[in-house]
Amino acid sequence: MxxxxxxxxxxxxxxxxxxxxxxxxxxxxxxxxxxxxxxxxxxxxxxxxxxxxxxxxxxxxxxxxxxxxxxxxxxxxxxxxxxxxxxxxxxSLKARNLNGQQIKVNDKLGNPIEIAAVIVWQVKDTAKAIFEVDDYIQYINIQSEAAVRHLANMFPYDNFEDEEANITLKDGAEKVSAMLEAELNERLLRAGIDVIEARLSHLAYATEIAGAMLQRQQATAVVSARKQIVEGAVGMVEMALARLSEKNIVELDEERKAAMVSNLLVVLCGDKNVSPVVNTGTLYH
Structure with missing residues (x-):
């Protein structure tokens, strides 16, 4: 060599x-x-x-x-x-950019995604660049695409389906970039190329599943918001019952407490404004 x-x-x-x-x-x-x-x-x-x-x-x-x-x-x-x-x-010994093309590949869970990377590289060993590979620029392009494909296969796009995933392509930008840079340096060592920086420039679900994944994300966000609303509403109902009992404002039996809890939960958890209804009689007739 x-x-x-x-x-x-x-x-x-x-x-x-x-x-x-x-x-x-x-x-x-x-x-x-x-x-x-x-x-x-x-x-x-x-x-x-x-x-x-x-x-x-x-x-x-x-x-x-x-x-x-x-x-x-x-x-x-x-x-x-x-x-x-x-x-x-x-x-040339100048630092150069490689703006990789968007490629379609499956993530760790098999979901088709679109991914691309921007790579900043520089020739460090001119002898290797000229004599060890046929065309070092073409070599960089091919090896960079292979590294991006391998990286996409290692991690899931997000942790909706794999909640135990510590690193995802969507949220683990720094760790993913560091791993991509390390793999590129290993692959391009033969050509005497030093990778200065490597980062993902594009990441999205493939077109055929993008709509379904968006609906899943929206549904997850709605469920999460509802969960938080219900937890807050239950806390407010507990506080209201405790304060009423503490101040001795009114004596409520179990049936009246159940009606009050039901009304408060409807008011606090409803999507729309609630119209009040005045009851002129009693709870029992």
């Missing part, structure tokens, strides 16, 4: 000065009728010196190979001269 080897080549300004000197020498030789010397100067300058000049911009690198052998990588920005017979491949 090739590992990155950073090199510091000769300054390009020295080589440029030598090239200009050779050009001047060639011109002088042709003027003074020394064509052989002039030809040698031209060959040296245009074949051996000039093709070796290169410019490396900030956050870029040049991977050099000579006759099939890896020579090294230039990461320092500037103007340099290298062996003119080396093959130079530019590799």
């Amino acid at each position: 090739n590992t990155e080897k950073t090199i510091s080549p000769i300054s390009g300004y020295i080589a440029l000065f030598l090239f200009l000197a050779l050009v001047g020498g060639a011109i002088f030789s042709f003027i003074t009728y020394h064509p052989v010397i002039g030809a040698i100067c031209c060959f040296t300058g245009f074949i051996l010196v000039l093709p070796g000049l290169l410019i490396n911009n900030p956050n870029q690198s040049k991977v050099l190979t000579l006759f099939g052998n890896y020579v090294g990588t230039i990461k320092e920005d500037g103007f340099f001269w290298v062996n003119p017979f080396t093959v130079k491949k530019m590799v």
Whole structure:
């Protein structure tokens, strides 16, 4: 396996000065009728010196190979001269975003969901990126999709069906992102890629079950709200009966208490405003 080897080549300004000197020498030789010397100067300058000049911009690198052998990588920005017979491949060292496409996959419980992720990545080992995989950008795309699919299969979308689930795709954003980042770093290590950040950018139920899941969520919310209303209403009824008994305002037998509890629960738990009914008789007739 090739590992990155950073090199510091000769300054390009020295080589440029030598090239200009050779050009001047060639011109002088042709003027003074020394064509052989002039030809040698031209060959040296245009074949051996000039093709070796290169410019490396900030956050870029040049991977050099000579006759099939890896020579090294230039990461320092500037103007340099290298062996003119080396093959130079530019590799960007800048951080880049991968906005993954929405894919349909089943979660842990088998529910079809739509999921996508945004990944921030950067080339760390240029030798691995060039020599260990055929196309490192395509490799990143394929491995990222595989990692997202695997992550979706590990956890349920939510805990409606699996109440014991500690991590869900919907609510465990930080833990899910950390696990996705770790898996991507493991998968992309061969290509010399470092994943800086990975987060889910889209998460939803698939279209064919989205309506049913929305109704289930609404029903769960209604049941939860009703439960809280009933608990509050029972507490208020208990408090009312206790205060009436404590203040000796009225003596209520069991039947009157039952009627009072029924009326209070209807008022407190009803969806609409209750219209009062005045009873001019007694409870018994």
